[in-house]
Amino acid sequence: MDALLSFTVENFRSICQRKTISFLPTAIKDDPIDNIVTCGNYRFLRTAAIYGANSSGKSNMTRAMSAMSRMILTSVSINDGDRLLYEPFILNDSNQDTPTRCEIDIVVDNIHYYYILANNAKSIVEEVLIRIEKNGSNTKLFLRNSEGIGVNEKHFHEGEGLEERTNDNRLFLSLVGQLGGSISNSIIQFFRDKFNVLSGIETGGYQMFSKHMLNANLPGCLDMKMFFSRVKLGFSDITAVQRDFSVTDLPDDLPNELRKDLIRDLNGKKQIKVFTTHGIYDEMGNRKETTTFNFDDMESEGTKKLFDMAGPFFDTLMNGNILVVDELDAKMHPLISLEIISLFNDPKRNPHGAQLIFTTHDTNLLSSKQLRRDQIWFTEKDEQERTDLYNMMDIVLPDGSKPRGDGNMERNYIRGRYGAIPYIESYND
Numbered sequence: 001m002d003a004l005l006s007f008t009v010e011n012f013r014s015i016c017q018r019k020t021i022s023f024l025p026t027a028i029k030d031d032p033i034d035n036i037v038t039c040g041n042y043r044f045l046r047t048a049a050i051y052g053a054n055s056s057g058k059s060n061m062t063r064a065m066s067a068m069s070r071m072i073l074t075s076v077s078i079n080d081g082d083r084l085l086y087e088p089f090i091l092n093d094s095n096q097d098t099p100t101r102c103e104i105d106i107v108v109d110n111i112h113y114y115y116i117l118a119n120n121a122k123s124i125v126e127e128v129l130i131r132i133e134k135n136g137s138n139t140k141l142f143l144r145n146s147e148g149i150g151v152n153e154k155h156f157h158e159g160e161g162l163e164e165r166t167n168d169n170r171l172f173l174s175l176v177g178q179l180g181g182s183i184s185n186s187i188i189q190f191f192r193d194k195f196n197v198l199s200g201i202e203t204g205g206y207q208m209f210s211k212h213m214l215n216a217n218l219p220g221c222l223d224m225k226m227f228f229s230r231v232k233l234g235f236s237d238i239t240a241v242q243r244d245f246s247v248t249d250l251p252d253d254l255p256n257e258l259r260k261d262l263i264r265d266l267n268g269k270k271q272i273k274v275f276t277t278h279g280i281y282d283e284m285g286n287r288k289e290t291t292t293f294n295f296d297d298m299e300s301e302g303t304k305k306l307f308d309m310a311g312p313f314f315d316t317l318m319n320g321n322i323l324v325v326d327e328l329d330a331k332m333h334p335l336i337s338l339e340i341i342s343l344f345n346d347p348k349r350n351p352h353g354a355q356l357i358f359t360t361h362d363t364n365l366l367s368s369k370q371l372r373r374d375q376i377w378f379t380e381k382d383e384q385e386r387t388d389l390y391n392m393m394d395i396v397l398p399d400g401s402k403p404r405g406d407g408n409m410e411r412n413y414i415r416g417r418y419g420a421i422p423y424i425e426s427y428n429d
Helices: 058-077 172-178 182-194 204-215 221-230 256-266 301-319 334-345 363-367 409-414
Strands: 003-010 019-022 036-039 042-045 047-052 100-108 111-119 124-132 138-145 148-151 195-199 237-244 270-281 287-294 322-326 355-359 376-381 387-391
Touching: 003 042, 003 058, 003 355, 019 387, 047 058, 047 334, 058 100, 058 111, 058 172, 058 182, 058 195, 058 322, 058 355, 058 387, 100 182, 111 182, 124 172, 172 182, 182 195, 195 301, 204 221, 204 237, 204 270, 204 301, 221 237, 221 301, 221 334, 301 322, 301 334, 334 355, 334 363, 363 409
Parallel strands: 047 355, 047 376, 195 322, 322 355
Antiparallel strands: 003 019, 003 100, 036 042, 100 111, 111 124, 124 138, 138 148, 237 270, 270 287, 376 387
């Protein structure tokens, strides 16, 4: 089993102070119990939603997760002196030279780890890997700070003798993994294969994965096609065909120079084309035959976005992975967004404990009874333009009570009872 239990970030873009998003369930009554995965010693939430006004910092939470993942996966190719990814909060003078700090609490192959990474533009200033034992005790596997790197020789012998071989701007985890360390490689592989952060707006980059999944009939493909049928996108079937590139595949309105470049680059290569099946009807509305459409040419932008994302969705569900999506609801009807979230919250359709973390403006979800109160997070900025992040269960209402699970959470959110909404000034007469 693999799982994301919490993520913490400090001094990254609009996030100035330490902020933590947790996927551990709280002890609340009358909220959906099926939304919790219980596996051995671990209990975690299947989904989490982040709400907030535009420019409140929702996307920066997902960017921070992506930045940590990229740091881990690309450190192997870092050369001495290369600049590191570093985007501090720049609206406070004291933060501009302070490291960005990320901490992640994960379960990898049923082993619980806590990993800390802090860096500035030039160097890694702190790096810690802790294994959390089944009895709750902590075993520090290695520690890196300004004084150097210390290795637990008993529990992390794969790191012995490598302390002095690590460049200032390279992760010790990466170096040990490159040289065959089994613990290090299991964590790196988690970020490579199990943990994905995607944009729900710019989705074209995921289309090839969905096409390949459909063409090769990979695990999850049948569930993906059933999902398309259930949400009734207007076609009765969808298929993929691999064939040689043809000039006729290019749009007619391409500039000549671009057309020449594409013909040169694509000539002799295979392409996967997707086709949808639609009915042809007589005057009485009876379906008499079918026709096929080129998916890219004829289907709507919303349908294309859903197809682009479907591959990652169903691959995540099939393999028990973790998927983070910024702006999940972009170009998507609220009922389809709801169906996607219900896929992840349903133990029968998500038997492997896959997780979906997403940002959204879709307030319908708050009244859908699909989300527990501890699955709902909010972001808003203070007067110094710093992002605050808080859970619905952290809110104390004016009467001293907590938001109720049987209350109208959508209405209360729109009315500003939970904060994290845009405050729009009225026009002056």
